[in-house]
Amino acid sequence: MTDLFAGIEAGGTKWVCMIAAHPEDIRASTRFPTTQPEETIGTAIDFIKRQIQPxxxxxxxxxSFGPLDLDPESPTYGFLTTTPKPGWANSDLLSPFQRVLNLPTGFDTDVNAAALGEARWGAAQGLTDFVYMTIGTGIGGAGMVNGDLIHGLVHPEMGHVRIPHDKERDPFPGVCPYHGDCLEGLATGPAIESRWGKRGEKLPPEHPAWQLEAHYLALGVANLIFTLSPQRIILGGGVMEQEQLFPLIRKSVLDV
Known part of the structure; x- marks a missing residue:
């Protein structure tokens, strides 16, 4: 009998839930917008209960999106902490699922979960040291060193690294509510839209936005190379769906 698992990507904009054995054997899936905690968590639990027998x-x-309390010894383990997402700060994500479903449960950041997927089934198969970075509404990063995910005191916030910002070339102040012009403030999807007045997918491949975007992401990638010496850096997320971007980043990294 095939072992089945439930998986949830709890995002700040939408949640994706599925029942699967592996990526090629997905039995059921759904996605729905992120509203308020009780409603959103309840929708996810109801989906799982409808699809599967006890x-x-x-x-x-x-x-999950974060920041999260990932310390199993903490009284707020499984909680979102200081997230700017309205209505979600200090919300208990984990225990409603444990209480209702009574299943062994793994809980981590969304980007760490993606990194585990890359290690098991994707671009990091066979590697022990790599970084996965997602560039979309925000920028998140996960690192694996000697086969283990990096957690540390809380979890890495690679999107908030500071990078050189030439304000004569790019006077845009950045969109990060905490730091302004950190990597996330300068290179996310919202930063592209705010700087250029259009969403990234509406800009043509030859638009100067992409050279600037590649420059900033290359600086972030270079910081990770110098710090962690990974075997590979994997880039994902909505912004990276622009196919012209990856070769521009690669070239810019080599020039750093």
Whole structure:
């Protein structure tokens, strides 16, 4: 009998839930907007309960937007902490699932969960040291060193690294509510839209936005190379769907 698992990507904009054995054997899936905690969590639990009979699932994995309390010894383990998402700060994500579903549950950041997926099934198969970075509404990063994810005191916030910002070339102040012109403030999807007045997918491949975007992302990638010496850096997220961007980043990294 095939082992089945439930998986949840708990995003700040939408949640994606599925029942699967592996990426090529997905039995059911759904996605819905992120509203308020009780409603959103309840929708996810109801989906899982409708799709599967008690005892059929081997476990549940949750990858969530953050920041998160990931310390199992903490009284607020499984909580969102100081997130700017309205209504979600100090929300308990984990225990409602444990209480209702009573399943072995893995809980981590959304980007750490994506990194585990890359290690098991994707571009990091066979590697022990790599970084996965997602560039979309925000910028998040996960690092694996000697086969283990980096957690540390809380979890890495690679999107908030400071990078050189030439304000004569780019006077844009950045969109990060905490730091202004950190990597996330300068290179996310919202930063592209705010700087150029159009969403990234509306800009043509030859637009100067992409040279600037590649420059900033290359600076962030170079910082990670110098710090962690990974075997590979994997880039994902909505912004990276622009196919012209990856070769521009690669060239810019080599020039740093």
């Amino acid at each position: 005892g059929e699932l081997k476990g549940l994995g949750i990858g």
